[in-house]
Amino acid sequence: MSVTIKDVAKKAGVSPSTVSRVLSNHPRISHATSEKVKAIMLEMGYHPNIMAKSLVSKTTHSLGVILPKPAEELFLNTFFMELIRGIVAQANRSGYDVVLSSGSSEQEEVEAVSRLVYGGRIDGAILLYSRKNDPVVDFLSRNHFPAVLVGRSEQHKNIISVDTDNVQAAADATRHLIQMGHQRIGFVSGPPELVVSLDRMEGFKMALNEANLEFHKDWIVEGEFLQESGYRAMSFFMNLPERPTALVVVDDIVSFGILRGLHELGYKVPEDIAIVSFNNIALSELSTPPLSSVDIGIYHLGYTASQALIQAIQEKDPDKLVHQRHIVPHRLILRQSSMFAPSRN
Amino acid sequence: MSVTIKDVAKKAGVSPSTVSRVLSNHPRISHATSEKVKAIMLEMGYHPNIMAKSLVSKTTHSLGVILPKPAEELFLNTFFMELIRGIVAQANRSGYDVVLSSGSSEQEEVEAVSRLVYGGRIDGAILLYSRKNDPVVDFLSRNHFPAVLVGRSEQHKNIISVDTDNVQAAADATRHLIQMGHQRIGFVSGPPELVVSLDRMEGFKMALNEANLEFHKDWIVEGEFLQESGYRAMSFFMNLPERPTALVVVDDIVSFGILRGLHELGYKVPEDIAIVSFNNIALSELSTPPLSSVDIGIYHLGYTASQALIQAIQEKDPDKLVHQRHIVPHRLILRQSSMFAPSRN
DNA sequence: CTGAAAGCGCTTACAG
DNA sequence: CTGAAAGCGCTTACAG
Numbered sequence: 001m002s003v004t005i006k007d008v009a010k011k012a013g014v015s016p017s018t019v020s021r022v023l024s025n026h027p028r029i030s031h032a033t034s035e036k037v038k039a040i041m042l043e044m045g046y047h048p049n050i051m052a053k054s055l056v057s058k059t060t061h062s063l064g065v066i067l068p069k070p071a072e073e074l075f076l077n078t079f080f081m082e083l084i085r086g087i088v089a090q091a092n093r094s095g096y097d098v099v100l101s102s103g104s105s106e107q108e109e110v111e112a113v114s115r116l117v118y119g120g121r122i123d124g125a126i127l128l129y130s131r132k133n134d135p136v137v138d139f140l141s142r143n144h145f146p147a148v149l150v151g152r153s154e155q156h157k158n159i160i161s162v163d164t165d166n167v168q169a170a171a172d173a174t175r176h177l178i179q180m181g182h183q184r185i186g187f188v189s190g191p192p193e194l195v196v197s198l199d200r201m202e203g204f205k206m207a208l209n210e211a212n213l214e215f216h217k218d219w220i221v222e223g224e225f226l227q228e229s230g231y232r233a234m235s236f237f238m239n240l241p242e243r244p245t246a247l248v249v250v251d252d253i254v255s256f257g258i259l260r261g262l263h264e265l266g267y268k269v270p271e272d273i274a275i276v277s278f279n280n281i282a283l284s285e286l287s288t289p290p291l292s293s294v295d296i297g298i299y300h301l302g303y304t305a306s307q308a309l310i311q312a313i314q315e316k317d318p319d320k321l322v323h324q325r326h327i328v329p330h331r332l333i334l335r336q337s338s339m340f341a342p343s344r345n
Numbered sequence: 346m347s348v349t350i351k352d353v354a355k356k357a358g359v360s361p362s363t364v365s366r367v368l369s370n371h372p373r374i375s376h377a378t379s380e381k382v383k384a385i386m387l388e389m390g391y392h393p394n395i396m397a398k399s400l401v402s403k404t405t406h407s408l409g410v411i412l413p414k415p416a417e418e419l420f421l422n423t424f425f426m427e428l429i430r431g432i433v434a435q436a437n438r439s440g441y442d443v444v445l446s447s448g449s450s451e452q453e454e455v456e457a458v459s460r461l462v463y464g465g466r467i468d469g470a471i472l473l474y475s476r477k478n479d480p481v482v483d484f485l486s487r488n489h490f491p492a493v494l495v496g497r498s499e500q501h502k503n504i505i506s507v508d509t510d511n512v513q514a515a516a517d518a519t520r521h522l523i524q525m526g527h528q529r530i531g532f533v534s535g536p537p538e539l540v541v542s543l544d545r546m547e548g549f550k551m552a553l554n555e556a557n558l559e560f561h562k563d564w565i566v567e568g569e570f571l572q573e574s575g576y577r578a579m580s581f582f583m584n585l586p587e588r589p590t591a592l593v594v595v596d597d598i599v600s601f602g603i604l605r606g607l608h609e610l611g612y613k614v615p616e617d618i619a620i621v622s623f624n625n626i627a628l629s630e631l632s633t634p635p636l637s638s639v640d641i642g643i644y645h646l647g648y649t650a651s652q653a654l655i656q657a658i659q660e661k662d663p664d665k666l667v668h669q670r671h672i673v674p675h676r677l678i679l680r681q682s683s684m685f686a687p688s689r690n
Numbered sequence: 691c692t693g694a695a696a697g698c699g700c701t702t703a704c705a706g
Numbered sequence: 707c708t709g710a711a712a713g714c715g716c717t718t719a720c721a722g
Contacts, residue, residue: 002463004699015709020701028707047463051405052699054396056714062444067433081426088412088445092457097466099407100433100443112437118347118392120715121442227631256631263633286572286601288608288633349715360693365717373691397715401698465699 003044012040023048054120063091063309064122066113066136067102068129078281079298083128083150086302094310096123110135117145124309126150130161130195148309150301151195152325160312160324162305164296166196169330170203170248171210173276173294176332177246178211181341182274186219186244188233188254197222197250200278204248219244223254230257237273238265245342246270249277252284255291255337263288270340280333289336296330304328348389357385368393399465408436408654409467411458411481412447413474423626424643428473428495431647439655441468455480462490469654471495475506475540493654495646496540497670505657505669507650509641511541514675515548515593516555518621518639521677522591523556526686527619531564531589533578533599542567542595545623549593564589568599575602582618583610590687591615594622597629600636600682608633615685625678634681641675649673 005023009016014033021029022037040046054060065087068080088098099122103109113136116122125140130151140147141156149161177185187204190197201220208215221236223229230249234257237243249255255277262269269275269289277284280295304326312324350368354361359378366374367382385391399405410432413425433443444467448454458481461467470485475496485492486501494506522530532549535542546565553560566581568574575594579602582588594600600622607614614620614634622629625640649671657669 002465005701006699016699017701017709017711018707020699021708024701030707033707045463047460049400049699050464050466051396051399052714053701054714055394055400055699055716056701058714060396065445067430078423078426081423081429084429084445085412085447088447089449092447097461098445100410100429100445102430102433102437104434115392116442118390119395120347121395227627256628260631260633282572283601283628286605288605350717351715361715362693362695362717363691366692369717375691378691394715397698398717399698400700400715401717403698 002049003046004049005046008037008041008044008046011044012037058120059313060121060123061095062097062099062122063087063306064099064101064113064116064125066109066125066127067100078283079279080128082298083302083305086299086304087126087306088302089299090303090306091310094306096306096310106135110139113139117143123313124148126305126309132193132195146309146312148305148312150305152199154195160308160326162301162308162326162328164301164330165327166199167203167206169278169294169296169332170200171207172203172330172332173248173278173292174204174207175210176292176334177248177274177276177338178207178213180246180274180338182244182246183213183342184216184219184242184244185213185246185248186216186221186237188230188247188249188258189220189222190225190250190254192222200248200250216244225251225253227253227257227260230254230259231261232257234258234261238262238267244273246274246338247276249275252277252279252281252291252293255293256283256287259287259289259291259337270337274340274342275337276332284333285335287337292333292335292338294330294332297328301328347394348391349394350391353382353386353389353391356389357382403465404658405466405468406440407442407444407467408432408651409444409446409458409461409470411454411470411472412445423628424624425473427626427643428647428650431644431649432471432651433647434644435648435651436655439651441651441655451480455484458484462488468658469493471650471654477538477540491654491657493650493657495650497544499540505653505671507646507653507671507673509646509675510672511544512548512551514623514639514641514677515545516552517548517675517677518593518623518637519549519552520555521637521679522593522619522621522683523552523558525591525619525683527589527591528558528687529561529564529587529589529591530558531561531566531582531592533575533592533594533603534565534567535570535595535599537567545593545595561589570596570598572598572602572605575599575604576606577602579603579606583607583612589618591619591683592621594620597622597624597626597636597638600638601628601632604632604634604636604682615682619685619687620682621677629678630680632682637678637680637683639675639677642673646673 005016005019009019022034091098101112103112124146127149152161152163221233276292278294280293284291284293350361350364354364367379446457448457469491472494497506497508566578621637623639625638629636629638
């Protein structure tokens with residue numbers, strides 16, 4: 001029913017092969033026939049059938065993106081949206097489509113991915129997060145399937161990854177508080193199975209070490225990327241006999257929970273406790289007070305991930321692809337939540 | 346290189362046709378051969394090639410989702426993410442993939458969609474928003490391509506749509522303020538080219554009318570779905586000689602901007618001005634004060650859109666599809682921002 | 691219940 | 707510079 005290469009060929013008085021060659025800008029085709037065929041394609045409203053093309057070319061011009069399962073799904077809506085926007089923008093620009101997939105368990109995630117991969121539905125995959133033992137990463141790595149990880153993998157060192165230097169980022173945030181005069185600094189971390197939590201924790205410790213500041217076990221709290229976690233962490237800290245004067249918080253959303261709790265209890269930020277967190281989402285400058293936050297360039301991360309993946313797909317020499325690690329620069333944005341020098345005691 | 350239906354057939358000692366029939370659970374296949382073939386498929390790691398299947402079946406089992414162009418892109422990250430989560434969840438459950446596409450202008454949007462549609466890449470499309478004169482809707486409607494609109498279209502009454510009853514929702518919000526004793530109520534609207542802005546405005550007027558309250562031209566402000574718009578609206582209202590005591594605000598994000606502005610100027614919410622807004626995003630209960638908001642079930646909207654689209658794709662009788670309109674129920678969530686009765690004057 | 695054959699719409703050596 | 711032919715991996719009448 002829809003117009004095919006044969007219809008165009010017939011009307012143009014050439015063979016289907018020729019039409020196909022015009023389509024792919026084959027060099028050895030006469031300018032005259034090329035023009036004629038193109039005119040007729042336009043006239044007849046011809047559009048190449050992508051499926052047929054894929055079937056023979058063994059390439060789909062599609063990238064697969066695996067959405068995190070519900071547990072982490074709550075985790076920062078705006079983070080993932082920004083990431084996906086960056087991914088889709090760059091993919092479309094390069095003529096690639098993006099196929100979204102999700103599973104409601106790790107098991108289902110693997111099934112979804114393997115359907116896409118084995119079914120020849122996608123040319124490469126992007127993972128939006130990095131867990132410590134991720135079966136999806138295992139699967140892709142085992143199958144030598146082109147893949148890019150946003151974040152980094154502990155096990156699979158040679159998967160291509162696009163990441164923030166989270167160790168440095170956390171060190172930067174911590175150093176800022178130290179420079180402001182804080183000596184008692186706590187850390188609110190994310191789920192320990194996420195690599196990002198570990199990296200930020202490490203940077204935090206690093207900065208404390210440099211400054212010969214004490215690393216206080218009691219001043220470390222782990223949680224989810226949820227406001228409730230921040231709320232709980234806050235209540236834990238504020239009940240401590242000796243409490244920190246500043247906090248490094250793994251994510252802005254978590255800081256919102258902390259701010260809310262402190263507000264309810266009548267504490268003031270940054271006077272009673274100073275806060276720096278990560279990701280600099282749109283709302284971070286809108287909270288009361290506005291949050292100091294490390295901007296990690298989320299859109300840019302997504303954009304770079306697409307770019308790296310497409311490059312990997314098109315690269316023939318596999319040696320060039322081993323152990324690629326793209327670092328997107330971060331930037332500490334200072335706002336009111338950390339702009340206070342504590343009195344010495 | 347990958348294992349095909351022929352390989353399986355050879356190993357099983359049957360014809361490719363038979364393997365294909367086993368795959369599709371054809372009724373007239375003997376249990377014995379079916380079992381044998383299935384065992385061999387598993388053993389050889391067979392996975393059907395989706396492209397080949399699509400080519401012959403003329404169906405892709407993919408839904409296309411068009412991301413809004415940058416202008417509206419900012420518009421409510423978390424809104425779109427929730428919507429997409431709902432869409433993907435339901436699509437995957439029904440065995441459909443979701444293909445994302447975007448353009449950086451209306452022109453590019455249409456091109457992206459037509460590539461997907463004419464290229465046979467998708468079986469149907471979901472639009473995430475409704476503009477007043479949308480070329481993408483025109484395109485889909487003109488081509489009689491299965492499509493679902495989240496929102497509603499003024500021109501194309503017979504496109505399938507999934508929507509909130511925004512008129513009622515806005516009326517509910519407004520009535521609540523009236524019941525609290527407010528007589529001077531303002532409205533902060535969104536871009537006038539979006540249908541949702543118009544519908545909510547209409548509900549607002551309706552509720553005022555019912556209560557014989559004056560509709561004050563000065564108390565209506567249009568803006569974007571951005572915090573800055575809220576900030577500006579706030580400053581406009583607060584400089585009025587006679588200002589409203591309560592506001593209905595088209596979106597929570599806009600309310601955040603209003604809250605911030607009022608806080609800076611030292612006004613109190615809800616005492617100086619009460620606020621109700623829409624969408625009930627995750628952060629609405631975290632603001633200071635927590636926002637009263639109409640929960641429109643965003644995830645549910647996405648979920649329903651997927652469901653309706655898949656139904657439309659699978660429905661043979663086109664008469665059944667005309668003028669379908671699915672309404673997802675809304676619910677006014679009361680929080681502190683509107684819980685104050687103004688003194689009579 | 692099963693097989694041989696044709697065909698989906700394209701590409702790409704091979705030949706000229 | 708162009709065409710005829712084979713083939714990508716599947717499905718589906720048609721026959722038996």
